[in-house]
Amino acid sequence: MSIVLGENRYGKAETRLVRVVRDGETHALVDFTVGVSLSGDLAATHLTGDNSGVLPTDTMKNTVYAFAKEHGAGEPEEFALLLARHFVESQPQVRAARVSVESSGWARLGPHSFRKNGDYTRTAVVWVTVEQTQVVSGVTGLTLLNTTASEFHGFPRDKYTTLPETGDRILATAVDARWRHLGDDATWAESFEGVLGALVKGFVDTYSHSLQQTLFAMGSHALRAREEVAEIRLALPNKHHYLVDLSPFGLTNDNEVFVAGDRPYGLIEGTVTRDDVPEALTGWYQ
Structure with a gap:
């Protein structure tokens, strides 16, 4: 009997991100929970412990925060696409990236005051592969x-x-x-x-x-x-x-x-x- 490695992936789950967009005295608020999962040529780390192709999950978390600053964090689909494409394009061993975003809504009460909406949660999931x-x-x-x-x-x-x-x-x-x-x-x-x-x-x-x-x-x-x-x-x-x-x-x-x-x-x-x-x-x- 032979034992082989099956489908696998890894990533960073539930990165909490709050982004304030300051436009003079009127602010906008984004509240995301982001999940990142990568798959591809990752057999070595499972079979031999070779981590040369394993981008740290801490790096994924940091990328979420850096992208929120560099690119903004507007619509959840747009933000997820940016992240997923980045990981596939920047890491040659990664063949596919799945990025999920849960977006909590906030109702405006004033220029910089908000009330959290609790009636539903908006979601987005993006898959980017090389194809x-x-x-x-x-x-x-x-x-x-x-x-x-x-x-x-x-x-x-x-x-x-x-x-x-x-x-x-x-x-x-x-x-x-x-x-x-x-x-x-x-x-x-x-x-x-x-x-x-x-x-x-x-x-x-x-x-x-x-x-x-x-x-x-x-x-x-x-x-x-x-x-x-x-x-x-x-x-x-x-x-x-x-x-x-x-x-x-x-x-x-x-x-x-x-x-x-x-x-x-x-x-x-x-x-x-x-x-x-x-x-x-x-x-x-x-």
């Missing part, structure tokens, strides 16, 4: 809720099924979305806001017979709205709301009082894509 570049934008934690216009019935039943059918329920989810761009030169802020708005519109405008149907409607809205997007991957946890039994108190609950369930929860996942897009790197939405 190609791939940009994936996204959002996590976007919580949406419809108090009506949602049903769930007609499902199969067996001896373990206790869920009643319903023609009127609360539909709530916390959207985790990733969308792959056709190119690497979009107007990133405009594109992100456009996709975000289309996802929300798809949720709001769809009379839902299932969360799966809503997922497809949301993805379809995004692809119709933004031609630069090739496909979108959605993970929608079903944030269950259960009707409270008020009969012990002599009260009728006319679909008004609910308890919000925590776990377990249903998890609906799917990809909505155009039928004529180039093939993506494997696992692009992860």
Whole structure:
């Protein structure tokens, strides 16, 4: 039996970066968490301990901070592209770089005052190899809720099924979305806001017979709205709301009082894509 080294990579995870852009008395604020991962001709360090091709992860961290000063840190996709291209172009042993950015939003309160937004986190992941570049934008934690216009019935039943059918329920989810761009030169802020708005519109405008149907409607809205997007991957946890039994108190609950369930929860996942897009790197939405 022979033992061989399989796929491998290494990098610096969760580098915290806050960049203040000072334009007179009015400041701008960027809050990023950056991850860098490199792969390529790195077998020697695993097999013999030869570190001649191992760029220190501390150097990766320092590069993040230096690039924030030298190039600014505007849109997360743009910053990730700069970093990924740098590592592939400057290190001949590196064949591919993956850079991820989580961007925390801050709402302006004044020229130099801000309040942190907590309703969602914007994300970007960039892959740069010697052959190609791939940009994936996204959002996590976007919580949406419809108090009506949602049903769930007609499902199969067996001896373990206790869920009643319903023609009127609360539909709530916390959207985790990733969308792959056709190119690497979009107007990133405009594109992100456009996709975000289309996802929300798809949720709001769809009379839902299932969360799966809503997922497809949301993805379809995004692809119709933004031609630069090739496909979108959605993970929608079903944030269950259960009707409270008020009969012990002599009260009728006319679909008004609910308890919000925590776990377990249903998890609906799917990809909505155009039928004529180039093939993506494997696992692009992860």
